[in-house]
Amino acid sequence: MIASDITPTLTELGRQTRHAAQQLATLSTADRNAALEAIATALEAATPEILAANQADCDAAERDGIAKPLYARLKLGASKLQGAIAGVRDVAKLADPVGHVQIHRELDTGLVLKRITCPLGVLGIIFEARPDALIQITSLAIKSGNGVILKGGSEALRSCQTLVEVIHRALETTAVNPDAVQLLTTRAEIRSLLTLDDYVDLIIPRGSNEFVRYIQANTRIPVLGHADGICHLYLDAAADLEMAIAIAVDAKTHYPAACNAIETLLVHDAIAPQILPPLAAALQAQGVELRGDALTQAIIPIIPATDADWATEYSDLILSIKVVDSVTAAIDHINTYGSKHTDAIVTQDEAIARQFQQNVDAAGVFHNCSTRFADGFRYGFGAEVGISTAQMPPRGPVGLEGLITYKYEVCGQGHIAATYTGENAKPFTHQDLGE
């Protein structure tokens, strides 16, 4: 009997997942990669079954009058499914994040310390309508040796159930206990999931800002992610004007719904009269609505920006503009209104750039490039688990590294602490050893 056939209480499900995850954590790289290949093969074989379930979800969603963008995310055509399956094999090819020796140190003769990376345990992932996200997240969890409890959007229920059934069938032929992958099917279970601190080690919410804030406020389990992405671009007095316009247009319009798109443009007053007219024209040509403070409005005829604008993530083709009199004023504005996601400066003055990058408190602080590069794939991590705006690591775009922790192993030959204390205390050698 596979786990999805029974309906244990959530605590019991947590216990099962924890148990399966403990076994998964000790499997070899080859075993985990073989499980990923089994999943990819099974998903290929079950393509008609998966697409039929997804079509049923889509039909029901259409009857319910679902919004178009949500429908597009829900819809899993053959090519999107193929892409997701290729993604599983890509994850298998990534370097194993487990078992790295981060510290290897002789404390004394015959007494050796190692700090070794290991899986976190069990992940709780709450995502929206996209069924392909389930495939990606499950791959990342198995690759990193973690169990995973999944909760997808209710619109995608049939798709998610079918996908998890196929994944369970695949895992039964591998070293990975199928209980390591679990699916929650009701919205009420989210609240219960958030209380399972004994069985869930990390929650990763993927959804609206309000949803992420709700999760953050209602659990003691660590949450990886971010609510707002209020990113800024500051055009300094020493900016190359052509570069500044190109970066501003890209950072705003390339994908306005992305968290790394800019919401506010800060412009030094020395270049404002010169740059604002062509910049406004370029942005407006892309359909961007501009809102400005009084100084900006004195130069270009746009609607006013209020204090609320500085604290708003539009996620849309809207940009607020403020004229500032120094890099310091720009830094102060960003440290006041920013969400510590990604902020950028355009300047040819290296000292000003240095000042900006040192003083802006954000996960990403860029110079002469678009904020849109803040992304795990673009950083070369091979995967992105989420983007964190927390102060503590993991911060910024987080790859597989965010799904692992470490433990300290000390091996001795009967060593006791009394030897190293008191009058005749033996000193430690503290000598770093090679890998």
Next chain:
Amino acid sequence: MIASDITPTLTELGRQTRHAAQQLATLSTADRNAALEAIATALEAATPEILAANQADCDAAERDGIAKPLYARLKLGASKLQGAIAGVRDVAKLADPVGHVQIHRELDTGLVLKRITCPLGVLGIIFEARPDALIQITSLAIKSGNGVILKGGSEALRSCQTLVEVIHRALETTAVNPDAVQLLTTRAEIRSLLTLDDYVDLIIPRGSNEFVRYIQANTRIPVLGHADGICHLYLDAAADLEMAIAIAVDAKTHYPAACNAIETLLVHDAIAPQILPPLAAALQAQGVELRGDALTQAIIPIIPATDADWATEYSDLILSIKVVDSVTAAIDHINTYGSKHTDAIVTQDEAIARQFQQNVDAAGVFHNCSTRFADGFRYGFGAEVGISTAQMPPRGPVGLEGLITYKYEVCGQGHIAATYTGENAKPFTHQDLGE
């Protein structure tokens, strides 16, 4: 006027500290080390003033009938103060944790990513009666470029006030803004401190298990530390008996109040009849009270251990003993009752040791040595900020590394994301560069 002379609201104080910390974060290694030397010199010069304030605290505490161990921690004699001042200079000598380039990668020609360590921001430290802890914590904060809001035990109020006054006077002669170090003086302010998520980035509580649990349950700010330290020692069937006894005695009796002392001994039934009598004698000779399960009681005449014992940190000369029939049973017991602090196995069987170290889920899993080695200084970190039993890093004994985070800096030459997407997408080079 220095900060301790005024009584701003706690939010205003948080803002001040944040502001001073932002300045501190950009200072050079030399500036931060110079500030530490200024503090050490000032503390030396103010020794009579400090000792007088401490004597007043001690006199008041004696009148109030303070417990002896607490009095000992409160009392700051000349030699203890000298030791603390030497500690400030030791911290100055540590490697700078700020400014390390952890990732240096070309994303494309002229587009370079760096991940660089930087200070967290502002630390909130709540400690007990020990005034020397204030000196140590302030040094670690300044070394790592962080502001710090301190709250000491009420018994030590005069000592703490004098110390912070001396530290402020010293900092006024340095590049470090004295506002970076703040002292709270009333117990009511602890509750307010816990709500200051906008101004405090990390809370480090030092106190009783109940106190740490209270802090963890009442703040959304990350907390570094641990409540319980329920450490285990498992004596395997293949244990060297003499080594097993020596390690058990050390792990229990070397410093029973320490969090890395063991509370429960697990003994394989194959060696229990042989090892328990001499082991009990050795422990009882050190004044240890033994409590055992039925199988243990059948071998040695000790009082019974109940289920509550397995979940108790005695912090005292008490040890519970359980006989188990396998390493798996030992692992299960530890993963059920342990606090993920430090657990150890004694065995000559490398495969069993490997199984134990892989499967026990704790920050430290040791083989053939005492659990007492779980300590930042013994690990060679040069300092210990706390010991974390959380699942996410930083985990285990935490050195200066626990007081820093990182940011991603990307520097380009006008690079925009549109170049790397769509039909004619340019590929990234993702080439790691040297330091």
